[in-house]
Amino acid sequence: xxxxxxxxxxxxxxxxxxxxxxxxxxxxxxxxxxxxxxxxxxxxxxxxxxxxxxxxxxxxxxxxxxxxxxxxxxxxxxxxxxxxxxxxxxxxxxxxxxxxxxxxxxxxxxxxxxxxxxxxxxxxxxxxxxxxxxxxxxxxxxxxxxxxxxxxxxxxxxxxxxxxxxxxxxxxxxxxxxxxxxxxxxxxxxxxxxxxxxxxxxxxxxxxxxxxxxxxxxxxxxxxxxxxxxxxxxxxxxxxxxxxxxxxxxxxxxxxxxxxxxxxxxxxxxxxxxxxxxxxxxxxxxxxxxxxxxxxxxxxxxxxxxxxxxxxxxxxxxxxxxxxxxxxxxxxxxxxxxxxxxxxxxxxxxxxxxxxxxxxxxxxxxxx
Numbered sequence: 309x310x311x312x313x314x315x316x317x318x319x320x321x322x323x324x325x326x327x328x329x330x331x332x333x334x335x336x337x338x339x340x341x342x343x344x345x346x347x348x349x350x351x352x353x354x355x356x357x358x359x360x361x362x363x364x365x366x367x368x369x370x371x372x373x374x375x376x377x378x379x380x381x382x383x384x385x386x387x388x389x390x391x392x393x394x395x396x397x398x399x400x401x402x403x404x405x406x407x408x409x410x411x412x413x414x415x416x417x418x419x420x421x422x423x424x425x426x427x428x429x430x431x432x433x434x435x436x437x438x439x440x441x442x443x444x445x446x447x448x449x450x451x452x453x454x455x456x457x458x459x460x461x462x463x464x465x466x467x468x469x470x471x472x473x474x475x476x477x478x479x480x481x482x483x484x485x486x487x488x489x490x491x492x493x494x495x496x497x498x499x500x501x502x503x504x505x506x507x508x509x510x511x512x513x514x515x516x517x518x519x520x521x522x523x524x525x526x527x528x529x530x531x532x533x534x535x536x537x538x539x540x541x542x543x544x545x546x547x548x549x550x551x552x553x554x555x556x557x558x559x560x561x562x563x564x565x566x567x568x569x570x571x572x573x574x575x576x577x578x579x580x581x582x583x584x585x586x587x588x589x590x591x592x593x594x595x596x597x598x599x600x601x602x603x604x605x606x607x608x609x610x611x612x613x614x615x616x617x618x619x620x621x622x623x624x625x626x627x628x629x630x631x632x633x634x635x636x637x638x639x640x641x642x643x644x645x646x647x648x649x650x651x652x653x654x655x656x657x658x659x660x661x662x663x664x665x666x667x668x669x670x671x672x673x674x675x676x
Contacts, residue, residue, distance in 0.1 A: 316501040317378030317468040324373030333359040335525035351522035393462035401446040408442040432464040469501040543670040555593040572636030578667035590672035599666035600642040610661035618656040
């Protein structure tokens with residue numbers, strides 16, 4: 309394996325706004341990565357994440373704000389002088405060039421000599437484990453191999469940061485999983501700052517050091533994946549970052565650090581809401597399927613439980629998903645490890661319960 313590249317630099321975005329006519333694609337967005345961090349911009353289609361990435365790359369002019377790579381202000385610096393390499397969704401490989409020629413193309417534009425170009429190109433191909441295929445053409449490669457070549461081309465120029473625009477979206481499910489592992493390895497070996505755009509929650513949760521969640525052009529929450537998943541700051545974040553159940557109720561205040569919520573199926577406790585809610589306000593208790601436990605209805609009612617009826621059971625091998633119906637709330641999902649001593653069937657009466665600290669409380673979305 310070749311030597312690690314020099315320490316990469318952080319990316320800092322300060323109050324960036326980008327408009328297309330009357331549409332504000334990015335609205336006063338700010339974030340800062342750490343050197344060598346894999347930082348994700350996550351959100352639904354049209355939320356502004358790719359536009360923000362292109363602003364960092366210098367491929368999109370901004371209407372307001374500043375962009376820094378390291379301590380260098382690059383807001384007005386052309387893209388080819390920012391030393392930020394971009395990996396595109398469609399790979400953008402030259403079909404008439406060999407793998408090695410594609411990888412060294414950027415170096416030739418920089419005036420690097422032939423011998424040094426070849427050495428840098430083979431070093432980059434070694435990192436992505438494609439050095440044995442250096443003489444092939446792109447049409448002789450699989451989708452996953454083409455993606456590795458695109459990564460090698462970006463690595464070859466030894467950028468200060470690596471920008472990735474949904475790089476795995478064109479791969480099938482099996483290849484995506486394989487490339488996630490490869491990206492983790494490459495990130496570990498190169499210590500590069502990586503700014504990565506995706507709409508795939510699992511991709512972000514499994515790869516990122518930190519995630520910035522975007523909605524309507526704004527960054528609404530930033531943090532480590534585990535914190536974002538377990539402690540979402542908003543109803544939108546809870547819904548977007550994985551599967552969640554929303555139990556509608558009325559906020560009744562707090563007691564001993566717990567939120568009290570009255571629902572049509574009974575009272576519930578949850579974590580204190582992050583934002584102030586007046587008593588009597590409509591709210592949603594949000595809980596993840598893996599936090600929901602089911603016990604037979606003939607047992608004593610759990611402390612934080614509601615009566616339910618099993619509607620469907622899906623055996624998924626290592627996991628079992630049980631869907632139950634709760635009066636006034638519709639379906640609630642529970643996911644857990646299959647238990648040979650207990651099997652559920654449609655029509656079974658159960659209690660569903662969850663620990664108060666596993667559930668959040670947010671103002672209700674009255675548009676639903």
